[in-house]
Amino acid sequence: MRTFFTIVIILLSQTVSATEQAEEIFAQLTPSLYQIKLIDKASGEKSSIGSGFQISADGIIATNYHVISSYARHPEKYRIEYLDHQGNAAQVSLVSVDVINDLALVKREVKGDMPYFNLSDKKPTKGEKLFALGNPHDLGMIVVPGTYNGLKKESFNERIHFTGSINSGMSGGPVVNKIEQVVGINVATSGNQIGFLVPHDKLVTLFSNYQQQTNIDIKAQMAGQLMASQNKLMAALINSNWQSKELAGKALIPIIDVPFIRCWGDSNADKTDALILAAIANCSLDENTYLSSHFFTGSVEIEYRYMQAKNLSDNKFYHLYQQQIARAGAGNRAGKDDVSEYQCHHDLVMPESTANTKQAINNKSIFCTRAYKDFPGLFDVLYLGASIDKNQQALVSHFTIAGVSRENAMSFTGKFMEAVSWK
Amino acid sequence: MEVTKEILETTTEIEQTKTFTSANLPTDACEVGEIIIEEITRNHKLLHRHRVKQSEVSIGRGYQNDIILTDPHICPAHLSLNYSQGAWHLKDNDTVNGTLLENPKGKHRHAHQQEVRDGDIIILGKSQLRILFNDHQVPETIALSPFESLIDIVRNPIAVFISIALFLLIAGHISYLNQLTETNVSQLFVSAFSLSLLFALWPAGVALVSHLTKHDPRIFAQFGISFSFFVLMWLSERLEKIIAFNSASDSNLGLVFSLLPVGLAFCLFWLNSYIGFHVSARRRVVVAASITVLLFGGSYLLQYSKKPEFSPHPQYNATIMSPGFLIYPSNNVDTFLEQSNKLFEQTTKAAKKD
Numbered sequence: 001m002r003t004f005f006t007i008v009i010i011l012l013s014q015t016v017s018a019t020e021q022a023e024e025i026f027a028q029l030t031p032s033l034y035q036i037k038l039i040d041k042a043s044g045e046k047s048s049i050g051s052g053f054q055i056s057a058d059g060i061i062a063t064n065y066h067v068i069s070s071y072a073r074h075p076e077k078y079r080i081e082y083l084d085h086q087g088n089a090a091q092v093s094l095v096s097v098d099v100i101n102d103l104a105l106v107k108r109e110v111k112g113d114m115p116y117f118n119l120s121d122k123k124p125t126k127g128e129k130l131f132a133l134g135n136p137h138d139l140g141m142i143v144v145p146g147t148y149n150g151l152k153k154e155s156f157n158e159r160i161h162f163t164g165s166i167n168s169g170m171s172g173g174p175v176v177n178k179i180e181q182v183v184g185i186n187v188a189t190s191g192n193q194i195g196f197l198v199p200h201d202k203l204v205t206l207f208s209n210y211q212q213q214t215n216i217d218i219k220a221q222m223a224g225q226l227m228a229s230q231n232k233l234m235a236a237l238i239n240s241n242w243q244s245k246e247l248a249g250k251a252l253i254p255i256i257d258v259p260f261i262r263c264w265g266d267s268n269a270d271k272t273d274a275l276i277l278a279a280i281a282n283c284s285l286d287e288n289t290y291l292s293s294h295f296f297t298g299s300v301e302i303e304y305r306y307m308q309a310k311n312l313s314d315n316k317f318y319h320l321y322q323q324q325i326a327r328a329g330a331g332n333r334a335g336k337d338d339v340s341e342y343q344c345h346h347d348l349v350m351p352e353s354t355a356n357t358k359q360a361i362n363n364k365s366i367f368c369t370r371a372y373k374d375f376p377g378l379f380d381v382l383y384l385g386a387s388i389d390k391n392q393q394a395l396v397s398h399f400t401i402a403g404v405s406r407e408n409a410m411s412f413t414g415k416f417m418e419a420v421s422w423k
Numbered sequence: 424m425e426v427t428k429e430i431l432e433t434t435t436e437i438e439q440t441k442t443f444t445s446a447n448l449p450t451d452a453c454e455v456g457e458i459i460i461e462e463i464t465r466n467h468k469l470l471h472r473h474r475v476k477q478s479e480v481s482i483g484r485g486y487q488n489d490i491i492l493t494d495p496h497i498c499p500a501h502l503s504l505n506y507s508q509g510a511w512h513l514k515d516n517d518t519v520n521g522t523l524l525e526n527p528k529g530k531h532r533h534a535h536q537q538e539v540r541d542g543d544i545i546i547l548g549k550s551q552l553r554i555l556f557n558d559h560q561v562p563e564t565i566a567l568s569p570f571e572s573l574i575d576i577v578r579n580p581i582a583v584f585i586s587i588a589l590f591l592l593i594a595g596h597i598s599y600l601n602q603l604t605e606t607n608v609s610q611l612f613v614s615a616f617s618l619s620l621l622f623a624l625w626p627a628g629v630a631l632v633s634h635l636t637k638h639d640p641r642i643f644a645q646f647g648i649s650f651s652f653f654v655l656m657w658l659s660e661r662l663e664k665i666i667a668f669n670s671a672s673d674s675n676l677g678l679v680f681s682l683l684p685v686g687l688a689f690c691l692f693w694l695n696s697y698i699g700f701h702v703s704a705r706r707r708v709v710v711a712a713s714i715t716v717l718l719f720g721g722s723y724l725l726q727y728s729k730k731p732e733f734s735p736h737p738q739y740n741a742t743i744m745s746p747g748f749l750i751y752p753s754n755n756v757d758t759f760l761e762q763s764n765k766l767f768e769q770t771t772k773a774a775k776k777d
Binding site for chain 1: 599600601603604605668669671672673732733734735736737738739740741742743744745746747749751752753754755756757758759760762763764765766767769770771773774775
């Protein structure tokens with residue numbers, strides 16, 4: 001009985017101390033916390049909200065890129081405003097962005113030096129208690145305690161896995177440790193106490209780059225970041241080990257051996273009435289880059305599909321097979337203002353690597369691409385290869401890559417086409 | 424001047440004679456002319472033809488007339504045509520609705536006391552009569568076209584049966600290909616049969632129209648020709664598919680073959696009109712061409728109007744067929760990449776344009 005009480009008391013005291021700590025942190029940091037609002041100029045009403053925090057005495061406020069993305073894409077349509085804890089609102093200017101890590105810096109006018117958040121100089125340790133600050137759903141500033149759980153596994157761009165509730169509207173708010181230093185920025189949630197943060201070192205880099213060069217053309221900066229990011233991603237994909245793997249025991253497909261590409265499989269072996277037996281392997285990059293609510297890039301999707309006719313004539317098998325491949329779509333969302341329309345080329349192609357062997361495959365290959373309007377040199381590409389050399393079997397190899405340079409697209413496509421064959 | 428006067432006087436004399444003694448005067452006492460009177464519709468389609476060898480021809484609704492017309496807008500003794508001195512003159516008997524003469528050029532004039540010439544049309548009431556003399560020039564004989572022998576083959580009941588049977592087979596095959604579940608033969612038959620019925624509407628419709636326009640419907644020939652062409656069109660579509668399957672996207676061969684169905688459709692409409700209607704060759708070509716343009720242009724317009732301003736989906740030709748239809752050799756990856764490389768320039772240009 002006594003032990004029980006002791007435990008209860010210890011638990012209670014800890015909760016109390018956590019609450020106290022949170023209150024204290026909140027009270028001290030509130031003056032440097034802001035709500036960031038995007039105001040539609042024509043209607044005068046806010047079109048999106050998020051949080052932000054001041055990181056320098058002269059009025060630099062950090063937030064998420066996605067909070068102010070509409071302004072970055074269409075500066076003539078919107079203006080950005082801050083709202084501080086006393087209810088003062090004023091316009092701010094966008095000074096720098098990092099689209100890959102979803103960060104942005106805006107600058108407010110200041111009369112004198114102001115209090116600001118210190119950026120931590122070291123990473124938190126696993127299990128460390130952190131406090132996320134922000135303004136969820138426009139309900140007012142709150143503080144949410146949570147735990148640091150290391151970096152998200154299998155991610156190409158680093159994200160901190162934070163166990164605690166992060167809700168929309170808190171985006172762009174800071175996450176601090178016990179000594180009130182910023183260790184991350186709220187960016188996303190996948191519900192049920194799983195939140196994701198941008199590590200603070202990305203903000204440190206962005207801020208120090210800004211201090212060196214203050215007059216930045218946002219569009220050119222974004223173009224440069226997208227180009228550099230795809231170069232890094234494609235180099236990682238092209239230069240890593242491509243494992244040759246069997247699909248349904250009949251075909252050989254390449255599986256790119258990098259942790260951030262994850263594969264899933266499915267088949268219709270349980271459906272006895274299906275006319276065609278199909279086995280599908282899907283590999284994709286889990287993350288993408290947000291440019292605006294209708295424009296995403298940076299995604300990679302690869303799909304292999306093996307099909308085997310069951311009691312079908314060759315003609316009917318190929319007729320149904322054609323329906324399967326007739327409507328491949330883009331892997332990312334993009335609109336009329338963002339990209340050109342797709343243009344395609346198709347031909348019969350037999351990769352040389354397996355020609356004249358038992359593995360030889362003859363494909364109808366289709367390659368499509370569309371160009372980005374605001375980021376010259378970047379393209380969305382789509383490839384689809386459909387085998388046409390077996391009467392009752394088919395192998396479809398397909399990928400889409402968004403936001404890639406011509407050279408990278410070509411070398412990836414070449415390597416991919418040579419790597420797919422019959423077993 | 425004097426001569427004319429004399430003639431006029433003679434004419435009146437004869438008329439007077441006739442009015443008084445028409446019953447007992449022997450016909451050979453008068454000049455006898457030969458005239459051909461055609462009852463025609465307003466569209467100048469022939470209804471009846473009369474050949475008359477008399478010096479006077481009476482026309483009207485009454486039963487005493489030489490030519491009896493039933494049009495209620497015509498008077499019982501409407502008009503008479505009188506022959507004298509090698510010419511026919513028209514006499515309108517003070518009728519309610521009058522009589523008009525139309526010459527072959529389409530000009531109208533009042534008919535009373537006018538000379539009637541070869542090819543003139545007499546308009547009385549709502550009826551029309553065309554007057555022809557026995558020396559009327561007829562157009563040159565048209566030689567039987569080689570199509571006639573082709574049509575003779577196609578209208579043979581066996582040939583009609585074979586073409587419809589072939590079409591049924593094709594329709595059955597198409598619905599077999601589109602069936603997503605296990606094949607059901609009775610379903611195949613029903614859908615093939617209903618498709619054939621649908622397609623039979625065309626030759627039946629053409630035959631009906633040619634019957635309604637007083638032509639010979641020639642229903643077997645229409646069916647034979649139409650179904651043979653439906654089969655040919657399926658074959659041309661098949662050929663187009665084989666070409667699309669084998670050739671690369673930058674090949675122009677596909678375009679040539681995609682025009683084949685247009686040509687076939689034109690031929691079908693031309694033959695339909697050849698079988699069903701007697702019209703001039705030029706008019707037949709115009710009619711066939713307009714129906715073809717209407718059909719293909721209409722479906723193109725329909726597609727064009729449905730096309731969105733911007734499509735986020737790639738449009739490509741994914742035609743594949745079983746390996747048996749593979750004719751062309753395959754390229755290697757490098758050639759394919761080289762050709763695909765051009766797309767980057769094209770899309771960059773397109774992106775800059777808007």
